[in-house]
Structures are given as structure tokens and as C-alpha cells.
Amino acid sequence: MTQTTLILGATSAMAEHTARLLADDGDTLLLAARNPEALETLAADLSTRGAAAVKVLPAFDALAPDTFPELLTAAGSFDRVLIAYGNLPDQAACEADPKLAAKEIEVNLGSVIHLCTLIANHFVEQGHGTLAVITSVAGLRGRQSNYVYGSAKGGLNLFLQGLRNRLAPKNIRVLTLLPGFVDTPMTADIKKGPLFVPAAKAGECIHKALTKCKNDIVYVPFFWRYIMWIIRSIPECIFKKMKL
Amino acid sequence: MPDSSIHSWGLLPTVSHTHVIPLRDRRQTLPSIEGSMLPHGLGRSYGDSCLNEDGALLLTRGLDHWIDFDPETGLLQCEAGISLAEILELASPKGWFLPVTPGTRFVTVGGAIANDVHGKNHHRTGSFGRWVRDFELLRSDGSRRNCSRTENATWFRASIGGLGLTGLITRATLQLRPIVSPLIDVEQIRARNLSEFFALADESDSTHEYTVSWVDCLATGDAVGSGIFIRGNHSETPSDLTWKPRPTLPIPIHAPGWLLNKASVQAFNFLYGHKFSGDYHASQEHFLPFFYPLDSVNDWNRLYGKRGFYQHQCVVPREGRSGPIHDILSRIGNSGQASFLAVLKVFGDQPAEGLLSFPRPGVTLALDFPNRGQRTLDLMNELDEIVMSNGGSLYPAKDARMSGAHFKTFTPALDLFTPYIDPAFSSSFWRRVQENS
Numbered sequence: 001m002t003q004t005t006l007i008l009g010a011t012s013a014m015a016e017h018t019a020r021l022l023a024d025d026g027d028t029l030l031l032a033a034r035n036p037e038a039l040e041t042l043a044a045d046l047s048t049r050g051a052a053a054v055k056v057l058p059a060f061d062a063l064a065p066d067t068f069p070e071l072l073t074a075a076g077s078f079d080r081v082l083i084a085y086g087n088l089p090d091q092a093a094c095e096a097d098p099k100l101a102a103k104e105i106e107v108n109l110g111s112v113i114h115l116c117t118l119i120a121n122h123f124v125e126q127g128h129g130t131l132a133v134i135t136s137v138a139g140l141r142g143r144q145s146n147y148v149y150g151s152a153k154g155g156l157n158l159f160l161q162g163l164r165n166r167l168a169p170k171n172i173r174v175l176t177l178l179p180g181f182v183d184t185p186m187t188a189d190i191k192k193g194p195l196f197v198p199a200a201k202a203g204e205c206i207h208k209a210l211t212k213c214k215n216d217i218v219y220v221p222f223f224w225r226y227i228m229w230i231i232r233s234i235p236e237c238i239f240k241k242m243k244l
Numbered sequence: 245m246p247d248s249s250i251h252s253w254g255l256l257p258t259v260s261h262t263h264v265i266p267l268r269d270r271r272q273t274l275p276s277i278e279g280s281m282l283p284h285g286l287g288r289s290y291g292d293s294c295l296n297e298d299g300a301l302l303l304t305r306g307l308d309h310w311i312d313f314d315p316e317t318g319l320l321q322c323e324a325g326i327s328l329a330e331i332l333e334l335a336s337p338k339g340w341f342l343p344v345t346p347g348t349r350f351v352t353v354g355g356a357i358a359n360d361v362h363g364k365n366h367h368r369t370g371s372f373g374r375w376v377r378d379f380e381l382l383r384s385d386g387s388r389r390n391c392s393r394t395e396n397a398t399w400f401r402a403s404i405g406g407l408g409l410t411g412l413i414t415r416a417t418l419q420l421r422p423i424v425s426p427l428i429d430v431e432q433i434r435a436r437n438l439s440e441f442f443a444l445a446d447e448s449d450s451t452h453e454y455t456v457s458w459v460d461c462l463a464t465g466d467a468v469g470s471g472i473f474i475r476g477n478h479s480e481t482p483s484d485l486t487w488k489p490r491p492t493l494p495i496p497i498h499a500p501g502w503l504l505n506k507a508s509v510q511a512f513n514f515l516y517g518h519k520f521s522g523d524y525h526a527s528q529e530h531f532l533p534f535f536y537p538l539d540s541v542n543d544w545n546r547l548y549g550k551r552g553f554y555q556h557q558c559v560v561p562r563e564g565r566s567g568p569i570h571d572i573l574s575r576i577g578n579s580g581q582a583s584f585l586a587v588l589k590v591f592g593d594q595p596a597e598g599l600l601s602f603p604r605p606g607v608t609l610a611l612d613f614p615n616r617g618q619r620t621l622d623l624m625n626e627l628d629e630i631v632m633s634n635g636g637s638l639y640p641a642k643d644a645r646m647s648g649a650h651f652k653t654f655t656p657a658l659d660l661f662t663p664y665i666d667p668a669f670s671s672s673f674w675r676r677v678q679e680n681s
Binding site: 041 | 310311312334
């Protein structure tokens with residue numbers, strides 16, 4: 001049976017590649033992003049690939065939570081949600097400016113909690129649903145190079161864990177997606193090492209997590225489970241002196 | 245930060261670029277940078293026409309969105325970074341096929357237009373540009389032109405085969421051709437010499453959509469031109485059109501330089517030449533192995549080793565002054581410099597669409613030469629002289645070394661083309677053929 005998936009942050013490279021595979025499945029796609037004009041290109045693409053229907057929603061602004069209920073109403077009914085937006089802040093700038101740090105936390109954590117709460121209640125009412133959220137392996141251990149981003153994602157991981165616990169008996173799936181290094185416009189300024197995977201590969205992992213496997217927490221791709229296991233096992237007294 | 249990670253298919257020359265900029269949004273204007281820029285798709289050009297030393301490359305693969313496909317008419321509109329492989333995956337299950345395809349499906353639509361690529365059906369369909377209905381050309385000054393045979397017609401003709409120099413092709417509309425089966429009815433016929441090859445080509449001209457010949461370059465004397473003539477048609481028996489791309493075999497490292505030598509090429513040629521017994525073999529093949537035998541091996545170019553290889557593809561009149569194909573093949577046969585892949589095809593008479601298009605009436609011969617330094621260059625220069633004296637031409641997409649003087653002679657429409665070059669665009673190839681003349 002084909003499904004209807006709402007994607008928030010649909011212009012993100014990982015979301016786009018996931019959406020292409022959902023379109024191949026013949027699903028219906030509801031797309032929201034900051035810049036709906038850019039979504040027109042995507043919508044034509046996904047329709048041509050075979051999506052049953054593609055709808056572009058009004059502009060989505062993560063920093064305007066008052067507009068969220070309206071956006072969800074505009075979306076209508078949906079079986080799945082993929083939250084894919086986020087911002088990788090300049091860590092040094094966040095260290096210099098607490099207001100900027102707080103704003104980044106709002107984009108990457110506060111707004112997502114806001115949305116997830118609305119969507120969770122919607123799913124409870126509807127009696128089914130899958131809520132998938134792209135967080136990051138950066139949320140699994142605080143590191144000096146990006147701990148503002150990391151703390152937002154770490155908070156999000158915990159929030160989703162709790163939400164999963166609440167919704168499990170109600171036939172609602174909460175999926176935590178943990179990408180490592182993915183070659184996307186967000187990471188354009190980072191030097192690409194061997195651990196980087198193309199956005200298309202990440203999209204494949206996310207599509208599989210959404211449609212095939214039943215896991216609650218999925219690393220994108222799988223090997224980050226082992227890398228993060230090692231990184232998390234380093235005692236804090238040693239870790240604090242490391243340059244990561 | 246200079247970036248030397250990008251090379252062409254022949255792995256030579258090695259150059260570094262000042263910027264390598266991935267494009268994602270066709271609605272945006274071009275980046276403003278110092279120095280020149282050049283669109284770069286899948287990098288399947290063999291020489292330096294897809295490189296821009298000490299300039300910028302605009303990576304077009306991110307422009308990979310479909311815009312519209314009408315399964316009733318076969319009219320396809322897409323962004324220029326879409327590959328021919330992706331078109332086949334989308335359209336062939338719906339009964340539509342590429343009107344023209346080169347020997348690899350891993351090229352972008354933009355690249356196919358900018359090189360006006362040709363295929364085994366050139367004698368019937370002409371080259372790729374003839375099947376392009378329109379495209380958008382984005383220039384460094386921010387202007388956009390929709391180009392077709394009726395709108396901005398000279399821009400259209402300048403950009404088809406225009407080597408990416410006239411601006412960025414952002415999207416295009418192509419006319420696909422219908423099929424009812426993914427299978428090709430294939431016949432392979434042994435040709436003992438060049439006159440047998442030409443006889444087969446003549447005989448097949450009106451009966452077969454696809455014709456090509458594999459030639460044994462080690463043959464000398466009476467056997468020059470011996471090889472296998474291959475012809476095919478799309479099967480007209482309707483059958484299941486769905487297929488899945490098969491995983492390709494990777495070549496993860498460069499092979500040692502000695503791997504392809506006279507003995508190994510001789511062995512390959514012997515095996516290839518004896519892949520069927522007798523003089524005739526008929527079969528049905530899926531279109532993938534028929535059109536893209538080498539695509540099943542990823543990075544097959546690495547088999548030539550780190551030093552890379554040259555391609556030499558010419559078109560010459562069939563008779564010419566001296567029977568140029570016979571001349572070229574004998575020259576190679578006697579040189580001892582084995583060419584691993586030698587492909588011979590008779591082009592049709594359809595005039596090419598582009599001002600700089602390579603295909604023209606005559607016979608085309610494509611050769612691979614492992615890079616052995618000066619003696620390889622010397623041999624190719626000798627071949628150039630034969631091409632030149634017979635009024636032929638060389639294919640820029642395959643070239644890394646032709647002289648500027650030769651290029652000018654091969655390109656009669658050069659003066660007509662030059663005003664259409666975007667002032668911010670250039671390529672290593674272009675500067676090379678402008679300078680050393």
C-alpha cells in the first residue's frame with residue numbers, strides 16, 4: 001500500500017534523495033521548506049519519477065512555531081513525517097555570541113520538539129504513524145569542534161527516546177536517524193575524508209529505515225554505530241584532552 | 245585551494261583547478277569567480293576538453309532533476325546533469341529509448357549535447373543534437389536563452405558540439421524513440437579485410453539500425469581491416485520492458501603499466517576474434533551489453549595504468565586520396581603499438597546540427613593507445629597527417645594532443661563559432677588548440 005509522507009526541510013540533500021526513492025515506490029509526498037520556490041524543481045522531479053501525488057506546502061519557518069499548526073493543517077492527512085531540516089552553526093561564532101548559540105539550539109532542537117509534539121498528538125488521534133527525525137552522531141558525545149550543534153542533536157536524541165517510549169503502545173513508530181559525515185551543501189566547507197558518503201547513499205539508508213527495517217535507531221550509514229561506540233567508550237578524563 | 249582530484253577519462257593530462265564548484269539549482273546564476281570556468285559532467289571526455297587547468301570547474305551532476313516526461317509522445321525534459329543511464333532507467337520500462345547513444349551511458353545530457361555525441365545508428369539517425377528540441381543556455385552575464393531551431397537558432401547550433409564553451413546548458417528537451425522490447429536482434433559477421441567490411445556496411449545500411457565493427461589492429465598485409473562486423477535492430481516482438489541495473493565490477497586501483505602490451509592485446513584480440521566459430525553468429529541481447537559492453541566494468545580506464553592512455557578518433561572520406569582507413573590501419577599494424585580497442589563505423593549523410601560537430605559523412609575509426617610517451621605521440625602525429633591530407637577530422641572529445649593548426653583545418657566553422665564563446669568560459673583543450681598554431 002502506498003503511503004503519504006510529509007517532509008519538513010525537503011530541499012535538504014538527504015531528504016531529497018530519500019524522497020526520490022519514495023517517489024519510485026509510488027508514494028504521495030508533501031513537501032515543506034523555507035523556500036517553496038526551490039521545491040517546484042523537486043516536485044516536478046518527484047512526479048516524473050512516479051510519485052502518486054506531490055504537494056508543495058507554504059513556506060516553512062522553523063523560527064515561527066505559531067505557524068506550525070497551520071502548516072500541518074495545510075498538509076492534510078499523512079502516514080509518515082520526515083524531519084530533515086537543521087543548521088550546522090559556526091562553532092566559534094556561537095562561542096563568542098550566546099544569543100547565536102541559543103538561536104541555533106532553537107532551530108535544531110526547540111522547533112523540532114515543538115513540531116514533534118504536534119505531530120505525535122496528531123498520530124495518536126489518527127491511531128497510526130511514523131515519525132522519523134534526522135539528528136546526528138554529533139549528538140552522541142560533546143566535542144569542542146561542534147558542541148552547540150551536538151547538544152541540540154543530543155537533546156533531540158533523548159527527546160525522541162522518551163517520545164518513543166510514550167508512543168510505542170499506541171502503534172506509532174519514532175525513528176531516530178543518526179547520519180555521520182554526508183557530502184551535502186551543509187558540509188560543503190568541511191574537507192572530505194574517507195568516512196564521507198554521498199547524499200544519495202544516505203538517502204538509501206533512510207529510505208530503507210522508513211520502509212523496510214523495524215529498528216528504532218538507525219545509523220546512516222551503519223558503520224557509524226561502531227565508530228560512535230568507540231568514541232563513546234573513551235573515558236572523559238582522556239577525552240577532554242583530545243582534539244576532536 | 246587548488247584541487248587536482250578531477251581527471252578526464254584518459255587519465256591525462258594531470259591538471260589542478262582553482263575551484264571545483266558543485267551546482268545544484270539551475271535557477272541560480274553562475275558563481276562569480278576570478279578566472280575562467282567550464283561545465284564538467286561525468287568526465288567521460290578522454291582528453292582535456294572537460295578540464296580547465298588553473299580555472300574553475302562547474303560540476304553539473306547536481307542538476308539532476310526531471311522536469312517532465314510524456315510517455316505518450318516520448319518527449320523528455322530534464323536538467324542537463326541527468327545521465328543517459330538515468331534516462332534509460334526512467335524511460336525504457338515505459339517503452340522509450342535513447343534516439344542516439346554513445347558507447348557509455350555514463351555521460352550527462354549536457355555533455356552529450358556539448359560534444360554532439362554519436363552512436364552505432366549514426367547512418368540512420370545522425371548525432372545526438374538532431375534529437376534535441378531545445379535547451380536553456382545560462383551565460384556568465386546572468387542572461388538565459390531558450391535555444392531551439394527557431395529561437396536563438398545560431399546559439400543552438402553553436403552550443404551543440406560547442407564543448408561547453410558557449411555557457412552552461414541547464415536543461416534540455418529530448419525526443420526519445422519507441423521500443424517494444426529491451427532486446428536487440430544481433431548479428432556478428434566475420435570480415436576478412438577492409439573491403440569485406442565496407443561490403444557489409446553497405447548491405448546493412450538500410451536493413452539495420454545499428455552497425456559497428458571491431459577491428460584487429462595487429463593485422464597487417466592482406467588482413468588489414470579484419471575483424472567482426474556487428475549489426476542489430478531493436479526486437480519487434482513485444483516483451484517485458486522492466487529491468488534492474490546490474491552492479492558493476494569495480495577496478496579499485498591502477499593496473500601496472502605493462503598489463504596492456506602487445507602480447508596481452510594479441511591474446512585479447514584472438515579471444516575476441518574467436519568468440520564464435522564460423523563466420524556468422526546471430527543472437528538476442530539485452531540493450532545493456534549490446535550498447536555498453538565496457539560499462540559493466542567501473543573505471544576500466546585504470547587498466548591502462550597510472551600513465552593513462554590516448555584516444556585517437558578520426559573521420560575520413562571512405563575513398564579519400566589514398567584509402568585513408570587502410571593507410572591508418574597498416575601504419576598501426578606495422579608500428580607494433582597495439583591498440584586495444586579499435587572501432588570502425590560508417591557515418592551517414594545527415595548534416596550535423598552543431599557548428600563544431602565532429603560527425604560528418606565518411607568513415608570513423610576510434611583507437612586507444614596506452615601512453616608510452618613520445619613514440620605514442622609520434623605515431624598519432626603520423627595518423628593526423630593521413631587524416632589531414634584526406635580532408636578528415638579528429639574528435640575533440642577524445643583528444644589530448646592534436647595541434648592547433650590541425651584543429652583549425654578540421655573546423656571550418658571556427659570563425660562563425662568563436663563569437664558565441666562565453667567570455668568567462670574556457671577549457672584546457674580550447675587554450676591548447678588556440679595557442680600552438
